[in-house]
Amino acid sequence: MVDSTRETDVVVIGGGPAGLAAATAAANEGADVLLVDRNVQLGGILNQCIHDGFGLHAFGKILTGPEFADRYVREALEAGVTACTDTLVSNLSRNREIICTTSGKRSRIRAKSIVLAMGCRERTRGMIQIPGTRPAGVYTAGMAQWLTNMANIRIGQRVVILGSGDIGLIMARRLTWEGAEVSAVIEKLPYPSGLARNITQCLEDYDIPLYLSHSVSYIHGRDRVEAVTVAKVDEVGEFIRRSEFRIPCDTLLLSVGLIPENELSRQAGIQIDPATSGASVDERYMTNVEGIFSCGNVLHIHDLADWAAEEGDRAGRSAAAFALGGYRSSNAAARVPISAGDGVRYVVPQSADRSTQELLLSFRVTAPRDEATICVNAGDSSLATKKLRRAHPASMVQMSVATDHPFDESGLEVRST
Amino acid sequence: MTTRIVTCILCPNGCELEVGYQGEPSEETLHVDGNRCPKGKHYALDELLDPKRTLTTSVLVLGGEQPLISVKTATPISRALVSKARSEIQGAVARAPVAIGDVILANVAGTGVDVVVTRGTHLRHEHGK
Ligand SMILES: Cc1cc2nc3c(=O)[nH]c(=O)nc-3n(C[C@H](O)[C@H](O)[C@H](O)COP(=O)(O)OP(=O)(O)OC[C@H]3O[C@@H](n4cnc5c(N)ncnc54)[C@H](O)[C@@H]3O)c2cc1C
Ligand code: SF4
Numbered sequence: 001m002v003d004s005t006r007e008t009d010v011v012v013i014g015g016g017p018a019g020l021a022a023a024t025a026a027a028n029e030g031a032d033v034l035l036v037d038r039n040v041q042l043g044g045i046l047n048q049c050i051h052d053g054f055g056l057h058a059f060g061k062i063l064t065g066p067e068f069a070d071r072y073v074r075e076a077l078e079a080g081v082t083a084c085t086d087t088l089v090s091n092l093s094r095n096r097e098i099i100c101t102t103s104g105k106r107s108r109i110r111a112k113s114i115v116l117a118m119g120c121r122e123r124t125r126g127m128i129q130i131p132g133t134r135p136a137g138v139y140t141a142g143m144a145q146w147l148t149n150m151a152n153i154r155i156g157q158r159v160v161i162l163g164s165g166d167i168g169l170i171m172a173r174r175l176t177w178e179g180a181e182v183s184a185v186i187e188k189l190p191y192p193s194g195l196a197r198n199i200t201q202c203l204e205d206y207d208i209p210l211y212l213s214h215s216v217s218y219i220h221g222r223d224r225v226e227a228v229t230v231a232k233v234d235e236v237g238e239f240i241r242r243s244e245f246r247i248p249c250d251t252l253l254l255s256v257g258l259i260p261e262n263e264l265s266r267q268a269g270i271q272i273d274p275a276t277s278g279a280s281v282d283e284r285y286m287t288n289v290e291g292i293f294s295c296g297n298v299l300h301i302h303d304l305a306d307w308a309a310e311e312g313d314r315a316g317r318s319a320a321a322f323a324l325g326g327y328r329s330s331n332a333a334a335r336v337p338i339s340a341g342d343g344v345r346y347v348v349p350q351s352a353d354r355s356t357q358e359l360l361l362s363f364r365v366t367a368p369r370d371e372a373t374i375c376v377n378a379g380d381s382s383l384a385t386k387k388l389r390r391a392h393p394a395s396m397v398q399m400s401v402a403t404d405h406p407f408d409e410s411g412l413e414v415r416s417t
Numbered sequence: 418m419t420t421r422i423v424t425c426i427l428c429p430n431g432c433e434l435e436v437g438y439q440g441e442p443s444e445e446t447l448h449v450d451g452n453r454c455p456k457g458k459h460y461a462l463d464e465l466l467d468p469k470r471t472l473t474t475s476v477l478v479l480g481g482e483q484p485l486i487s488v489k490t491a492t493p494i495s496r497a498l499v500s501k502a503r504s505e506i507q508g509a510v511a512r513a514p515v516a517i518g519d520v521i522l523a524n525v526a527g528t529g530v531d532v533v534v535t536r537g538t539h540l541r542h543e544h545g546k
Binding site: 047062066070149304361389 | 425427428429433453455470471474475477484485489496536
């Protein structure tokens with residue numbers, strides 16, 4: 001069944017920024033680390049993100065995706081991480097064993113701890129149900145990005161983009177630069193879901209119209225896309241009758257969201273939080289399965305690679321401590337829930353040990369606001385507050401909480417008012 | 418007083434800058450509100466006088482493990498010259514091996530700025546050894 005078996009301290013699954021940072025951190029703590037990725041090149045999704053805007057947070061420099069990845073790859077190799085590329089992990093079990101395949105050979109790896117960093121995948125047309133034929137020329141924005149930037153394949157001449165997420169916006173500019181005509185970006189919500197700076201530099205710079213509160217109601221064309229019908233939508237997302245208009249195009253890109261890639265996690269019985277579609281973790285990023293940690297986009301979707309990497313760093317240090325014996329496990333009675341209150345969609349981590357003294361909370365608000373006050377409450381007392389200028393569901397917010405008292409046994413709640 | 422709203426693109430904050438000036442925009446006449454850091458003011462002035470953008474794209478490579486390498490202008494260039502720079506870069510072909518930081522094209526579109534590699538590639542036969 002398997003051709004070989006090996007053992008190591010820490011296995012990290014996924015070599016994107018989160019996995020690279022986790023592996024580096026664990027190796028720097030003295031653990032033997034094996035980093036496994038199914039691609040031939042480390043760096044994850046960053047290799048295809050050739051635009052700039054990365055690294056300001058992590059390195060104080062503006063870098064492109066591949067440059068950002070390169071720095072993390074170097075750091076990992078210098079720290080002594082063993083990288084197994086071109087290696088697909090197909091099984092993960094509760095007792096911290098993985099089965100992986102490299103050029104047809106299957107091997108089993110037993111680890112003292114495991115970090116999950118498998119990233120995410122894109123939502124597709126099937127998941128959002130647009131009526132019409134099934135012609136060629138419909139791509140997810142990330143697929144289009146890979147074809148354009150990695151494979152040198154031209155995807156089309158007249159393009160409509162559904163969804164105003166950052167990947168779609170970046171692709172609007174990229175395809176314009178490649179000589180295609182991007183006719184419109186269509187967004188169902190009354191506000192764009194990408195960063196303001198991408199609206200400016202990717203759409204406004206090239207006079208690409210953005211239709212807010214609109215969606216694609218029909219895709220036309222038999223063999224290849226010929227046009228889409230676009231219509232206004234009301235507050236509950238229903239099409240408004242007689243608001244339709246047709247935009248001729250040969251390509252439709254979907255930039256309608258990302259979902260954490262948690263098939264392996266489910267196999268191991270890891271609990272998934274419906275609000276994030278990622279694992280439920282504690283303050284050290286450990287899942288409900290002892291010794292298995294999670295970070296980056298597989299845990300919850302990050303808009304910035306810098307933050308995915310920072311989370312990886314924390315998870316990697318926890319995993320090393322677990323593997324090397326410096327980890328004090330908290331019993332269930334000492335753990336309290338962290339919940340999303342009014343105005344907040346989710347919070348990571350989902351629980352914490354009551355004696356935690358420093359805690360980093362990552363969360364998203366439910367609706368855009370010009371100003372918001374974020375409060376972290378424990379029972380009746382307030383642990384921290386923060387004022388935000390412009391809160392937006394598309395921008396993840398992070399907040400640190402420091403305390404020298406044990407948390408109230410009712411747990412913590414994060415709310416936005 | 419002339420006023421304008423400018424979105425700063427220098428970092429993910431994307432501050433909405435309220436920009437006002439009397440007469441010609443300059444370091445002295447410009448008043449900027451809404452910037453969360455000092456870089457916003459310089460950005461606003463640039464945006465009024467000569468907007469600048471970093472061009473990032475890919476270039477064909479011969480003999481590499483991959484068909485494309487990715488490149489960028491080493492610093493932001495005048496937005497008015499992005500299109501010219503793009504056509505110059507489109508004509509370029511690189512030869513593997515190519516490494517991060519290599520200059521693929523010097524002084525693109527007469528801007529004085531070089532085009533540098535952001536993702537390189539090894540020679541093809543090096544693969545699988
Ligand atoms: C198309 C796209 C474009 C993006 N553009 C930007 C951007 O411009 N700027 C920005 O800041 N953020 C961007 N993001 C967000 C980006 O996801 C994060 O910033 C960051 O890359 C997440 O890092 P990660 O390590 O969690 O995941 P990833 O970078 O996705 O890495 C996950 C890795 O896990 C590997 N893997 C998955 N499953 C397995 C398995 N079973 N076996 C072995 N290996 C496996 C994958 O091959 C991949 O290399 C983009 C995301 C996507 C999907
Ligand atoms: S003004 Fe400063 S903080 Fe605001 S977007 Fe520009 S660089 Fe970022």
